[in-house]
Amino acid sequence: MRPLSDADAVFQSYGRCCRSERFFEDFYTHFMGSSEAIRAKFVDTDMPAQRHLLRAGLLWLIMYARGAPGGKLRDLGKSHSRGGYDIHPSWYGLWLDALMTTIRSHDPEYVPELERQWRAVMQGGIDVISGAY
Numbered sequence: 239m240r241p242l243s244d245a246d247a248v249f250q251s252y253g254r255c256c257r258s259e260r261f262f263e264d265f266y267t268h269f270m271g272s273s274e275a276i277r278a279k280f281v282d283t284d285m286p287a288q289r290h291l292l293r294a295g296l297l298w299l300i301m302y303a304r305g306a307p308g309g310k311l312r313d314l315g316k317s318h319s320r321g322g323y324d325i326h327p328s329w330y331g332l333w334l335d336a337l338m339t340t341i342r343s344h345d346p347e348y349v350p351e352l353e354r355q356w357r358a359v360m361q362g363g364i365d366v367i368s369g370a371y
Contacts, residue, residue, distance in 0.1 A: 264287035269336035299363035315370025
């Protein structure tokens with residue numbers, strides 16, 4: 239049996255995380271806890287809708303790493319640019335750290351190698367999104 243690619247391992251990990259009802263709530267608890275400025279960005283946000291957007295966005299990032307076109311990520315880049323939501327590129331590191339904290343507590347098959355795989359898979363798409371800033 240051949241080993242899974244990073245993108246395939248992350249896809250499977252994501253499926254396991256999505257089985258936890260609290261996964262997306264816990265992510266935003268960690269992410270908003272990382273910075274007062276980030277917390278302020280979500281003051282008037284419809285959080286159930288935001289969690290739904292995150293669910294889709296993570297899938298787009300994974301699919302991009304698996305070879306899908308980057309159109310959705312470029313659209314996210316435009317909406318998150320200084321002319322949109324003004325999400326500073328430095329915040330993506332905090333976003334990724336919060337994601338990793340959440341995955342560690344929600345993927346029952348988490349092993350340290352998964353963190354490297356998740357970070358590698360997410361970084362390509364993050365570069366597309368933050369590059370639009």
